[in-house]
Amino acid sequence: MSVLIVDDSAIAREIVKKCLTIIGFSDESIREAKNGREALMIAKSSPVRLILTDLFMPLMDGEALIRWVKASPRLHHIPVFVISSAGNDAIGQKLHKLGAEGTFCKPITPRMLQKILAPYLRAAPKNYDCPFLPPGARA
Numbered sequence: 001m002s003v004l005i006v007d008d009s010a011i012a013r014e015i016v017k018k019c020l021t022i023i024g025f026s027d028e029s030i031r032e033a034k035n036g037r038e039a040l041m042i043a044k045s046s047p048v049r050l051i052l053t054d055l056f057m058p059l060m061d062g063e064a065l066i067r068w069v070k071a072s073p074r075l076h077h078i079p080v081f082v083i084s085s086a087g088n089d090a091i092g093q094k095l096h097k098l099g100a101e102g103t104f105c106k107p108i109t110p111r112m113l114q115k116i117l118a119p120y121l122r123a124a125p126k127n128y129d130c131p132f133l134p135p136g137a138r139a
Helices: 010-022 036-045 062-071 089-098 110-121
Strands: 002-006 030-033 047-051 080-083 102-105
Touching: 002 010, 010 030, 010 110, 030 036, 030 062, 030 102, 036 047, 036 062, 047 062, 047 110, 062 080, 089 102, 102 110
Parallel strands: 002 030, 002 047, 047 080, 080 102
Antiparallel strands: none
């Protein structure tokens, strides 16, 4: 099973991927999509453990992706988290009503991901302060 990162920015996807590898995910368990439409194709064709999506993307945005995932009998069980620079309480509440498990405000860190995702991954929280250093390294 894999984690699916959905963002039209290659740099944003790389940052999330780096954070995930720091908290213990292998490169092979991380999939990437440039928009919601591509993410749906991936989720329908291979097992996905959870989805981390941006909000504003071409072709299909994060809100539409959440709607499609939660309406699908095959995909509705997949937790969806939103990572966006457009976070506020009203948007967060709207996304939660659509079925998003939670929201992250950019920039994210490994510690943020581990803390929020741990219950969904059944993993023990780790204590990472720096988003780009491997475990045990010092800044």
